[in-house]
Amino acid sequence: MRKSEQIPPLGVRGLVARDKQFLWHPYTQHKTATPPIGIVKGQGALLWDEDGKQYIDAIASWWVNPYGHSNKYVADAIYKQLTSLEHVLFGGFTHEPAVLLAERLTEILPSGQRRLFFSDNGSTAVEIALKVALQYFYNKGEKRTKIIAFENAFHGDTFAAMAASGISFFTEAFRGSLIEVERIPVPIEGNEQESFDALSKLAATGEYAAFIFEPLVQGAAGMVMYSPEALDELMGIxxxxxxxxxADEVMTGFGKTGKNFACDYLAQQPDMMCLSKALTGGTIPMAITTFTQELFEGFYDDDVNKALFHGHTFTANPTGCAAALASLDLLQTDEMQDNLVRINKKHLAFKQEIENHPRVRTVRVLGVILALEITREGNEDYYGDFRNRLYDFFIKHGVILRPVGNIVYILPPYIMSNELLEKVYDVVRQAVEEVR
Incomplete structure (x- = not known):
């Protein structure tokens, strides 16, 4: 990758050394981790570090930035909102951006989603959904205190979201402090009946309040994919x-699967949905949990104690709502919809090319998501040595990809050009050949 001609301002030089003195990074063992990279600029699908090196952001910065860095349309919407109302408490008050966003979202959400509850991030969106499920039955005087989730799920890092997650090393330290969750197998091809049987057995007990799932794609598990028909069967049970x-659509929502939401592939529809990440185009932290009217009515009562006593300081932040409205505008343009089709076609062509490589075990594609599993001997830890060598290889070659064990996935911003996509594919080709 070529160097950018931009010279970083004096105030941002030495970012890594300054960072080291004060900051604690997510999912990082600081004693052994490679130092972070100091980023000073983003534009479109590209980022630049403080030394001027250019990187292709091939995962949309953890799946949040579909419309590119420094998107002027979203930035202008944020600026305009900041000049009229930057924030107001949502307890006892409301405002135009929140109401308008609710109106706009319910137009494109799967049928039945009629009530929206705002929060800050994907974990809190899940936390709210699980609390609502449990309290609904409590309000009705029915004892249902358990949750069902998939094996190897990931739903976030707050306590209820952790409990629903199945990647054990993320949650091992908190075993015994979490709500009770029973896990069923993911209905991947050839494993559907085992999943159906496991859910049917649990459902028959009458002890479970909710089943939470990442629809069609398990993100943090390595983009594990399964069919809409299998999920429809589970939801019917x-x-x-x-x-x-x-439906935890924190990762899959807003176009990533080729439709507005992964649930748009289904005949059945969920009772709740969790939205975040791309909701505001990667600008301002915001999340929404959506509900059917039936769930809302389970809390609508003369008894104040049956209310949902949950809230966040920045609930329905007007500036975040403005960013989300601008992001919806972009998503619904013909250009962006064409980009979703274009990237999917590019992924499918790359899949056809590389899936027969002797070092490639499987390749999966859905929408703008591509996952490639590299064959290797022995088991590979989530943050194991092989994974780290892959990551370092990509960074060295100016591409931001974060493998999950031996699985490399690409989930680019929708505005990424074919030229940049080909560069990403080329670096992945090299990694398959060279990283052992």
């Missing part, structure tokens, strides 16, 4: 046993 279904 839940509905017949009055078990609420929670």
């Amino acid at each position: 839940c509905k017949s046993s009055t078990i609420f279904t929670i």
